[in-house]
Amino acid sequence: MTNCTTCRTEYDETDAEAVKEHTDDVDCGQSCRCRNRPRCYNCRGSFCFCMAH
Incomplete structure (x- = not known):
């Protein structure tokens, strides 16, 4: 298990989808705080248009 420095939860580093969720950057094209x-x-x-959030 690996502890995510962003959301502070543990995830399984052998699970490709979990690794992607905790490491791949979001680029929604908006000026949201979640960008990158x-x-x-x-x-x-309230102005965030990211479907991932």
């Missing part, structure tokens, strides 16, 4: 952060980041912005 992994999908596990919760920006909680």
